[in-house]
Amino acid sequence: MARLLSLLALSTLAVFVSASTGDHHRVARSFGKEHNLAKRNGEVVANSSRKRDVSKRCAAKSSSAAAVQHAAATSAVSASSSVAAATSTKAAATTSKAAETTTKKASATTSTSKAVATTASSSSSSGGCSGKAGLAWSNHEADLIPDFTNSNVCWIYDWEESLQYGMTTKGLHFIPMLWGYKNADAFKSKVVKGYAEYAAFLNEPDISSQSNIGATEAVSMWKTYMAPLKSQGYKLISAAPATGPKWLQDFRTACKNQGVDCSWDYTAGHIYTTSVDSFKTVATSYHSADFDWAPVMITEYACQDYSGKNQQASSDQIYSFMTSTKSWLDAQDFIAAYFYFAPMTASELESNQLNGANAFITSDGSSLTSLAKLYIS
Template sequence: MRTTTTFALAALAVPLALAQTTSSKRGLCYVNTTYSNTDDPIWDSGNSDLTWYYNYAYTPTSGIDGTKLQYIPMLWGAPPSNTDMTFYNNVKSLIASGTQVKYVLGFNEPDGCVSGGSCVDAQTAAKTWIREIEPLKKEHGILLGAPAVTGSPTGFTWLQNFFTACAGNCSADFIPVHWYGDFEGLASHVGQVNGTYPNMTMWITEYALAEGSLADSQTFYNQSANWFDSLSYVTHYSYFGAFRSDVSNVGPNAAMLTQKGQLTDIGAWYLGQKATGNTPKGDAAQVAKFAGWAAVVLAAMMWVMT
């Protein structure tokens, strides 16, 4: 198993002075909220560092469609019919209309059955993949992202069962990773994923320090972004916090926007800009509408790879 100790220790030493960096790896994990129409222009502004986005769906987001951000369609879960071809047909339509589709993502947290997990058993997911996702690679050369399981131990088991059920008929090109915990746990988890699937590149498609203090959240961001940029096998990453702090379900301090829609320091750094000094505040009465993992955050934070 490939270890991550050297990279992790180096990232831990990153000073905040290096927070303003740029990277072509950065993308947007688009989260739909009541503020989205107002905030959409931020992500595609002239001084934004982002190059791609996904929105847990297979239809582009109207507010940023046709911009410099490359759209990545996702088949979030398995359709009820075992003959359904909706995802395949929609991606084909996007291509026919001139949209350049280089990658697709398959299944969001299928091992999770609450708070955004698609709750799909491995056998059903394999059949759906073979029917709707695999042909896109054979016909159009699209690179395929494996199911994005949760960061808990159940994710490894589910993914192993998925590839077994595929019986060699699911040719994933990269492994998406989700993590909500501290940097040491992130480093261990990424190391275990890379050791388990050493022949695939990796996308970190959801990550944040959940419910951390502002200082801890900023330190986590700086450590993780610097580390991801140093890893050749991590080709894409998307921070989970593309929403205002008052609708964040991973804590206001993780958000990229304040409650007024201003870039926080983390948000500005992520877009390759200087720190703003804008302090995020939260409102427990509001909840973000998103398709990510929340219910097993605590388990992921406490799990340490042996």
């Protein structure tokens, strides 16, 4: 019954997301596009557009898809409650069977959690670090990377197949990414045996301004570019959707239908919200939605309101959000890594339509903010 409720809730989330339109937030170095925010879920988001500052090396952000995540999480929880109430009589009639199933599932979950914990621990310790935090390095100068590097920070990526502009890993696990079609050839040429330990699939394939690739279409990309890396010792990371796990579910189905092994080692996803509870709900959905065999990497997240009401958090509220989410992420066995968006100054964030109070770098570009110090602690 719990499984049925979960599936029904996720179906509601999927319908909610697919009924919405608009663009998300993330582009890699040369993939910038204009973003237009539109009406979503009964809320009017200010009609605006922006062009990426091409002097920036990586992304600009504007998004309403993140608002979908927040609302979808709430919708999923609400849907679960409604379905549970509507089926209480049937549930009572099958208590014995449900109890038996729950016992078996609990046993399986325990085994899965132990396996996930082992996987996450081994992947972190292999690089001489013990934490889960990572760097999603975008616009700022690379000379500050060493200041972010300690035993709690284990990962770095830049939405590319290689580190750009003289960036170095500084002992971190570098994750090359097949962002989409635009860097496919470079990815295939660069990401070969021995180049790295990990490789990430598409960036937000469920968003029109990002890689924008359908689940069925993506199967051939996986087969061509990702699957061969498995035999070369790579640990593979799934595509990172912006609107919840529905795209990944569709992708797995398409892989099975086409007879392609699309198994991955880590499930990726993005989360933007100012609510700690919503954050936890969405993060958990990436693990419970048919993917409980794979640890989760939250490859982008931030305390950001995309509802269109501009109800941004204060610096103190963001600090509290960071404290709560970081503590929760570190405590979850199924979370392997997380990446806050992003090491920038307040003005860099604001030029990309994000709340400048999320800044990790001081305004003069010389050092880490208190929020960044909390993140790497």
